[in-house]
Amino acid sequence: MTFNKVLIANRGEIAVRIIRACRELGLKTVAVYSDADRRALHVRYASEAYHIGPPPSSESYLRMEKLIDVARKSGAEAIHPGYGFLAERAEFAQLCADEGITFIGPPPSAITRMGDKGMARKIMMDAGVPVVPGTPGDKKLGNDELIRAAEKIGFPLLVKASAGGGGKGMRTVRSSEELPAAIESARREAKSAFGDDNVYLERLVEGARHIEIQILADAEGNVIHLGERECSIQRRHQKLLEESPSPFVDDDEEFRQKMGAVGVLAARAVDYVNAGTIECLVDKDKNFYFLEMNTRLQVEHPVTELVTGIDIVTEQLRIARGRALGYTQNDVKLRGWAIECRVNAEDPYNNFMPSTGYLNKHAVPTGPGVRVDTGIDTGATISPYYDPMISKVIVWGETRAQAILRMRRALDEYKILGVLTNIPFHQNLLSQHRFMAGNFDTKFVEERFSMEEAEESRDTFPEIAAILATLAAHRQTERAAHIIQRGKRDTSNWKWVGRYERMHR
Amino acid sequence: MNQRYVTTIGEHQYAVELLKDNKVRVDGQVYSVDYEAMTGQQLVSLVVDGHSFDCHVYQDEDNWHVLMRGRLYTAEVVDEREMRLRAAAGEGHDDSGLFILKAPMPGLVVNVPVKPGDQVKKGDVLVILESMKMQNELKAPRDGLVTAVDVNAGDSVEQKQVMLSLE
Numbered sequence: 280m281t282f283n284k285v286l287i288a289n290r291g292e293i294a295v296r297i298i299r300a301c302r303e304l305g306l307k308t309v310a311v312y313s314d315a316d317r318r319a320l321h322v323r324y325a326s327e328a329y330h331i332g333p334p335p336s337s338e339s340y341l342r343m344e345k346l347i348d349v350a351r352k353s354g355a356e357a358i359h360p361g362y363g364f365l366a367e368r369a370e371f372a373q374l375c376a377d378e379g380i381t382f383i384g385p386p387p388s389a390i391t392r393m394g395d396k397g398m399a400r401k402i403m404m405d406a407g408v409p410v411v412p413g414t415p416g417d418k419k420l421g422n423d424e425l426i427r428a429a430e431k432i433g434f435p436l437l438v439k440a441s442a443g444g445g446g447k448g449m450r451t452v453r454s455s456e457e458l459p460a461a462i463e464s465a466r467r468e469a470k471s472a473f474g475d476d477n478v479y480l481e482r483l484v485e486g487a488r489h490i491e492i493q494i495l496a497d498a499e500g501n502v503i504h505l506g507e508r509e510c511s512i513q514r515r516h517q518k519l520l521e522e523s524p525s526p527f528v529d530d531d532e533e534f535r536q537k538m539g540a541v542g543v544l545a546a547r548a549v550d551y552v553n554a555g556t557i558e559c560l561v562d563k564d565k566n567f568y569f570l571e572m573n574t575r576l577q578v579e580h581p582v583t584e585l586v587t588g589i590d591i592v593t594e595q596l597r598i599a600r601g602r603a604l605g606y607t608q609n610d611v612k613l614r615g616w617a618i619e620c621r622v623n624a625e626d627p628y629n630n631f632m633p634s635t636g637y638l639n640k641h642a643v644p645t646g647p648g649v650r651v652d653t654g655i656d657t658g659a660t661i662s663p664y665y666d667p668m669i670s671k672v673i674v675w676g677e678t679r680a681q682a683i684l685r686m687r688r689a690l691d692e693y694k695i696l697g698v699l700t701n702i703p704f705h706q707n708l709l710s711q712h713r714f715m716a717g718n719f720d721t722k723f724v725e726e727r728f729s730m731e732e733a734e735e736s737r738d739t740f741p742e743i744a745a746i747l748a749t750l751a752a753h754r755q756t757e758r759a760a761h762i763i764q765r766g767k768r769d770t771s772n773w774k775w776v777g778r779y780e781r782m783h784r
Numbered sequence: 785m786n787q788r789y790v791t792t793i794g795e796h797q798y799a800v801e802l803l804k805d806n807k808v809r810v811d812g813q814v815y816s817v818d819y820e821a822m823t824g825q826q827l828v829s830l831v832v833d834g835h836s837f838d839c840h841v842y843q844d845e846d847n848w849h850v851l852m853r854g855r856l857y858t859a860e861v862v863d864e865r866e867m868r869l870r871a872a873a874g875e876g877h878d879d880s881g882l883f884i885l886k887a888p889m890p891g892l893v894v895n896v897p898v899k900p901g902d903q904v905k906k907g908d909v910l911v912i913l914e915s916m917k918m919q920n921e922l923k924a925p926r927d928g929l930v931t932a933v934d935v936n937a938g939d940s941v942e943q944k945q946v947m948l949s950l951e
Contacts, residue, residue: 633916640823663915696826706854744857745791745798748848751841752861
């Protein structure tokens with residue numbers, strides 16, 4: 280199981296993150312890249328790099344046989360899938376195993392059992408892990424059976440696709456009249472998105488928070504949790520800001536350990552190995568329910584790293600090499616507070632419309648307590664082919680208040696030119712009273728937040744902006760006039776070119 | 785000769801006058817302004833009477849945008865001569881006339897739920913464009929009649945490519 284060279288089957292910030300951990304352990308690294316990523320940092324930081332195809336991920340990062348080929352050619356004995364792409368495809372983990380390559384992640388069986396949400400729900404119920412009340416999920420119930428079951432569950436409820444993810448094949452139903460149509464449309468969407476139209480019902484937990492538990496498990500059967508992450512700040516099921524600990528759990532150590540123990544139980548139920556995350560819904564009375572397990576490294580893993588001091592990617596590599604965990608549950612203590620903001624190339628003033636273009640400046644914030652994970656450098660192009668994340672800004676503070684102030688400071692320093700970003704969204708969010716008070720649920724951004732209202736409560740400098748805009752416009756007019764005058768050189772342009780070429784010979 | 789501009793931010797029109805020695809007069813008040821362009825003219829360090837502002841300034845077709853201390857200001861800058869010309873022409877904002885929908889970013893057309901001859905209402909979806917794995921609904925800015933549809937589902941479009949016209 281030991282290996283000295285790791286292929287990273289991913290791109291962007293997470294590929295860089297994994298390469299960093301490998302290099303710190305003295306492991307050789309192999310990057311792969313599409314035509315769109317030749318200039319990316321992961322290519323430059325790896326010890327080897329191989330081109331795997333055109334920009335669309337279906338022709339590059341998702342091509343299992345190409346990745347296996349590169350592993351063979353380069354002699355990589357292990358593959359880290361990162362997140363997204365092939366990270367949760369049991370088929371890929373199995374293919375690696377068949378080829379004698381170590382897959383840095385859970386065994387294929389654990390991916391399969393947690394990958395089907397309906398099946399996972401059944402396994403969790405049997406293991407004594409609390410799930411949201413509803414139908415079991417492993418049985419293929421017909422419409423009539425679902426409608427009968429709905430009366431017992433009560434409204435409002437959710438229709439969810441067994442094979443689902445990312446909000447696809449999901450419907451909120453407020454009354455029994457809406458149910459038949461909702462089941463039908465959820466089935467249609469699930470069929471087209473996942474090729475499987477099985478759905479189950481779940482009571483809608485109102486005012487719920489999304490809190491998740493980080494798990495580490497080794498091949499010897501040791502399973503520990505690294506506390507929780509608060510991920511309720513999201514929009515269209517995309518997380519935007521995460522923190523650890525959760526302000527809702529805060530210093531309730533008993534509640535933390537209770538959730539953590541259930542997370543460990545859930546991981547054991549599928550014989551989990553490596554790093555994984557148990558996502559939970561938590562209601563206002565601190566009832567919590569298993570939602571799903573992400574059988575991979577998460578985007579937001581750094582907030583846990585900053586408060587526990589544990590390098591999760593290093594632990595993943597250790598576990599994959601067959602070593603025992605470097606920590607016991609008693610070693611895990613949360614210290615201080617960490618917040619992560621996902622910086623995306625999207626326009627928060629225009630319905631978060633994606634923004635693409637050439638980055639002529641990418642100056643990341645630094646200074647005490649600030650970490651920036653990115654795969655993009657000045658001179659890169661944000662293309663429409665991949666997700667819009669430019670970077671993650673992660674800060675640590677003694678207290679939540681200090682972390683918030685530090686994040687505001689860091690975002691003020693951050694300069695990205697060439698594309699529009701959601702940094703103003705984060706800055707507005709971080710100065711909202713409800714956010715500062717930790718008083719929010721998963722609907723907060725969509726239902727109770729607007730850029731306009733958030734800006735009203737902040738200092739404003741319209742005169743300064745007027746001066747700046749006017750001077751910028753004035754200078755541009757002057758430059759334009761200057762360029763027109765260039766034709767008035769005292770010598771011919773041919774002579775000019777000759778002189779220029781002699782000078783640069 | 786002093787340069788005079790009228791700069792509009794939100795509802796307010798600022799009379800901005802560029803004076804000698806880096807002085808700027810805004811609505812009668814004089815400021816001492818030090819303007820230092822840092823990168824490609826877009827990143828500007830502005831010091832106004834000793835107050836430092838680290839700003840991002842950029843332009844689109846009609847407006848200047850200033851991103852400053854976590855806040856976006858959109859400004860229309862018009863010089864005095866142009867202002868007079870406009871007043872003379874009696875330009876007004878008119879909701880009739882042609883609206884041309886251009887692709888706000890490169891992407892793939894997923895669906896065009898309207899066809900030429902359709903009457904649409906403000907807010908109706910005209911084109912669904914997929915970019916960066918997200919589907920974006922491009923909506924009608926006002927009521928109108930679809931006069932031309934230049935793209936079909938499945939087409940790849942470049943940024944600013946004309947997709948549809950509304951009258």
